[in-house]
Amino acid sequence: MRTAKQPSPPSEAATAEVSRQTFPAESEQLRQVCESVREAASLCGFDERTSYACQLATCEAVENVIQHGYRGAAGGQVTVETRARPGDLVVEIVDDAPPFDPTSYPLVSDASPDDMQVGGRGILMIHRVMDDVHYERRGNKNHLRLTKNRAFTGA
Amino acid sequence: MRTAKQPSPPSEAATAEVSRQTFPAESEQLRQVCESVREAASLCGFDERTSYACQLATCEAVENVIQHGYRGAAGGQVTVETRARPGDLVVEIVDDAPPFDPTSYPLVSDASPDDMQVGGRGILMIHRVMDDVHYERRGNKNHLRLTKNRAFTGA
Amino acid sequence: MEIKTQPYERVTVVAVEGRVDSASAGDLEAELKRLIEEGKASFVLDLSGVEFLSSSGLRVLVTTLKTVRKAGGDLRLAAMSQRASDAIELAGLDPLFKTYEDREAAVASF
């Protein structure tokens, strides 16, 4: 039955709690990256397991920037911005490394005893955890936006 | 330096707490036999491990009366009397089975992979735990008196 | 006495809890016999829960040990309670058994 009522405002319209941190591109920072995501996921009301999955996906993206983007060169930086609304988390990862679009990287399939392919697992994890993965090159920067807007229901 | 003081009375002179229980000669009663000995050992101030060793020795003697003395015949009875003084426990086991003097039974030695002799372990345990083992036949009864008067210091 | 059996492919772990005396040793013997008839010969006995162990229980351990050694297996003791280990030493039977700190080490020894 339809009513004349106005629809309630879409949740996207709710104000997000934004937090932005810039880290040196070093693997020692991953623990801190996780902590930022954990705090944001908690503001979203995500359960422990969903929060962990978001930390995992974010760290995979940041590990890739450190290892493949900057290739271990000193001085690189990576910015992690979280935007948290109830039930809705956006993580944006920004770096100055050469352009790379992970969304166009072919997804590997599940490994099997005959095919123990080890590469490509990070990008697979990102896609499996996140509901949306968006890449954009803006100026000299890679912007990778990961969105999680429902409860993680297991792999 | 010697003094003129009278020696304090020997501990044997202290009044013992005596408890006597008669059980049907059935292995189901062993738990209760242990419990009597445990209570007496606790009055003696024995530690947990010494108390356990005394329970073990007593049960070995009572098991023998049940199995070898009465040979499983119905109606047999065994009386366990405990006499507890600080640091000094006497357990006397009395039964109407045929005469048997465990103190004249040859002690077996430690087993070895070449000599896995399984018999004789119960009487060995009694002797190893107790400081004195005394047997007497009085009338139709076997009297076995087990005395423990120092802390158990391990096997 | 309670007996909990955990069979693995190469070894069977039997955990014994409570009092093992002449009132209960028969049950332990029956369970071990059953497992041996199933073809098992390698045993770990978890004695961590043993509160009392008389020579009747020890007799079961030694006769089982003889049987399984003949079959090319072994009976090894794990995680003995103080009371189990005192009884075994007082009976002079400690030279017969390989003993291990925990079940894992005993299982790994086979």
Place this chain on the structure above:
Amino acid sequence: MEIKTQPYERVTVVAVEGRVDSASAGDLEAELKRLIEEGKASFVLDLSGVEFLSSSGLRVLVTTLKTVRKAGGDLRLAAMSQRASDAIELAGLDPLFKTYEDREAAVASF
């Protein structure tokens, strides 16, 4: 990350605790390499204490698995924390590993 190694005759148990990411995966790799160079090929990895496991850690697991399988051994996983098992499934690597409820069962499987 903390690594605790418990070698038995037939199998070596390696317990990994804490975060396994690109900052620590190298240490885990080094320890496993060291054990393999000692001649060990049968491993149980106790993942009960794993709080975070990224693809860098998973890479070490898979490369070690390949090495030890070639040597006639195996790498089996025991007592996985929820976080370890979520990471392995999300990476699609769960078909590679034999997994066990506890260390004892994993050790007994060899």
